[in-house]
Amino acid sequence: MELAGTSAGTLVRRIRYRCPDLRRTFVYLTNEMNLPPGLIAFLYRVRWNIEKAFDETKNRFREQKSRASSATAKTNHARFVCLAYNLTLLMETLLAKLKADASCEVITELEQLRERLEGAARESVQKEVNYLQSHRERMDYGTAKKKGEPLGSGAMESTCRQYQTRFKRTGQFWSQTGDEALMCLETFRRNGRWHCLFPHAQPLDPSKN
Numbered sequence: 001m002e003l004a005g006t007s008a009g010t011l012v013r014r015i016r017y018r019c020p021d022l023r024r025t026f027v028y029l030t031n032e033m034n035l036p037p038g039l040i041a042f043l044y045r046v047r048w049n050i051e052k053a054f055d056e057t058k059n060r061f062r063e064q065k066s067r068a069s070s071a072t073a074k075t076n077h078a079r080f081v082c083l084a085y086n087l088t089l090l091m092e093t094l095l096a097k098l099k100a101d102a103s104c105e106v107i108t109e110l111e112q113l114r115e116r117l118e119g120a121a122r123e124s125v126q127k128e129v130n131y132l133q134s135h136r137e138r139m140d141y142g143t144a145k146k147k148g149e150p151l152g153s154g155a156m157e158s159t160c161r162q163y164q165t166r167f168k169r170t171g172q173f174w175s176q177t178g179d180e181a182l183m184c185l186e187t188f189r190r191n192g193r194w195h196c197l198f199p200h201a202q203p204l205d206p207s208k209n
Helices: 037-061 071-099 103-114 119-134 141-146 154-167 176-190
Strands: 002-005 011-019 024-030
Touching: 011 037, 024 037, 037 071, 071 103, 071 141, 103 119, 154 176
Parallel strands: none
Antiparallel strands: 002 011, 011 024
């Protein structure tokens, strides 16, 4: 810490702080003469984190300004934005842990969250806990990623939609036996294995199906 004068004749403090985590040196200027240097550096760090959080919130949710007019409406708007930001951050953290094969840790955190909730919110979290516990063995995302398998359900949902479009056209009715037989044929065709059933047949052109 050292005192530094200005051209206007105002006395300020120059504080140098070495961050052990980042291994960087920061320099702060302040007109506060009584607080310890370490506390000044801590306050600057907290303020920076708050400003960074607001900047990230504005960029993520495109909330450049409040469209409310009254002070109460502006306060509520800010609260909803903060709530949305915190929920998004929580979900991203939990998803990252799931992809890192830390499903047990995710379940534990949700159980801890459940204990602080009541009513419908508690039941909703418990429902998610039950789902994760029931499907824990299926959440081996690390192995799936190594095999090049998709981690999301988008590909499967898209395939199911295409099947539905194929078998649920106007005027079409199928028995379970007939539907399963057609689905088997359609699956062979989509996987490029039609020749396994009909070696003598010419390769199918999907664009003409």
